[in-house]
Amino acid sequence: MSTDPEIQVPYDVLLELGMRSLGLVGVANPDARATMDVLLCADLRGVPTHGIQRLLTYVPRLRSGLINPLPDVRIESLAPALKIIDGDNGLGPVVATKGMAEAIEMAKSSGIGFAGCRKSNHFGACAPYVLMACRQKMIGIAGANSPPTMAPWGGLTKLIGNNPLGIGVPCEGDTPFVIDIAMSNSSRARIFNMAAKKEKIPGDWALDSEGKPTTDASEAIKGFVLPMGRHKGYGLAVAIDILSGVLTEGAFSLGLKSLAENWHEPQDIGHFFIAIDATRFMSWDVFSKRMKDLFGGLRSSRRIDPGSPIRIPGERGTQTEMDRRHNGIPIPPRFLETLKGLAEGNYDYDIPKF
């Protein structure tokens, strides 16, 4: 991304540019809308790496047939509270939005619902999906597998992705609680950026190709990233691969292909979504009151830095979203030009490497 000073672009302008860009490469209007809702949710909440900039990769993949612009997404009911969704290689946000919507519908009747998705693609951040559940007064859980960047604990071969997990819990009158975490301490993208600037990386981010700890970003690139919490994050990453890939009859481990590095095969990503209806346990008011009691306790903690308030997970994103809905989303001017070009069929730009 450019280092030019950013300009504030209204949400609706970015929505329109994204819708046109996706429409131009054959994506149906409702699917373009679902995709932009997911991507712009990340931009609104301050996570541009999972925002509209992903179009720069999604569009060329759509153009080259690696993502199906008009998928026949099939939803199959396996049990009253279980569904499986075959994404037909559609856009990740399209397949995943249907996944969480189905989980929510099942939770309305059964109290909880689980939807697994296979044959999908990169779905952006987890937060947009768990927030779909929160808007229905439900707890949402979302996960996805991803192409391998980590080795098994004790190993040297990249076999497991840094598979993200999101959990969202609604609360009337306060921020929803949201976590949206990858299972590695850092991403390869971040390490690439630091290597370009010749910066040292923290010692627990990666091992080199021989499995030795390294703070040298270029050695780390030849090696692999480390799971958060050591073997614990590794175990969670495998569990997410099982729920997203093994259980869905989708791809897993080496079966998953890179979004930005593999230009001859579909990604074959899997997701899973769980919704739990909080209002079956107690009234919505009582549930929100209990969440606020929890939040109040956490916020009253003595602080390491008295000047930094304790934030509830997800609170910063909620505040950023409120601000950006009013004041626009900060976008580097050159990227805005690229987006405008994309909306007019100009594909002459460097595709991001991640």
Next chain:
Amino acid sequence: MSTDPEIQVPYDVLLELGMRSLGLVGVANPDARATMDVLLCADLRGVPTHGIQRLLTYVPRLRSGLINPLPDVRIESLAPALKIIDGDNGLGPVVATKGMAEAIEMAKSSGIGFAGCRKSNHFGACAPYVLMACRQKMIGIAGANSPPTMAPWGGLTKLIGNNPLGIGVPCEGDTPFVIDIAMSNSSRARIFNMAAKKEKIPGDWALDSEGKPTTDASEAIKGFVLPMGRHKGYGLAVAIDILSGVLTEGAFSLGLKSLAENWHEPQDIGHFFIAIDATRFMSWDVFSKRMKDLFGGLRSSRRIDPGSPIRIPGERGTQTEMDRRHNGIPIPPRFLETLKGLAEGNYDYDIPKF
């Protein structure tokens, strides 16, 4: 625990001692059996900290009325796939075993089931519960909240437990996949033990009372333990507190009381259990084949230490269990004497500090 050489005690001997110990303080036979099944599962799998040694604390809590030996455990159905269980301050393993059993029953009809438990106590390890689901060809998820040992991220006040999470996935003809992880990098118990030996602790285990990193175990005790994966483990710990406490109308955060340090109040622990029927997605054979494909890939990884095979999470526990079922469970002789005393009503021993 003693440092005497350990002796191999047959499973049935420990089961009998435990059943008699619990019966003597008023626990009904089926509940004593459920408790011993859970505790001895941990001993079999090589996790003695969550095994039969917990009786040394459970029994005095039962005797002093802090745990109810004859609870009226009430199970309420909230939706086809949701149940809430009021443990009536019964033994944690008794309440939790009913919780997972209900989740499994719901998963048989709905495909997935969620059971929340409130007014319970320390439930031992997570692995015994997720393995209950695995024996039914189901994926099991188990979590519990626990008394605060961690501060909110950026804070100095202990407000969140290192709330454990377990995930188990069955596989015919190979080990079940099992993770059973607390949300801190290390436990306070381990730090106490190292302080007693004047050993230094790793730098990411704890902060001192002012929130500064420390490798001094005694300073760490005055401070608080750190979440695994920094803010990520903290966020997961809060999510587990929400699912175990807020959602169940049970206690959470400071409402939870210590097993070993609070001798005037019940613990008021909450749990949650999820079971997902893998056989609704595909045949059991196909599912197991896919799990074995995943395992085979992981095991084929190049190794950091060529002499150390890559182990599937849970595999070491499975192997240890097979060995110990045949050859007995290693127990320090002095602890065995204490257990024999416990089974005869001799309560003259030092109650463990954790």
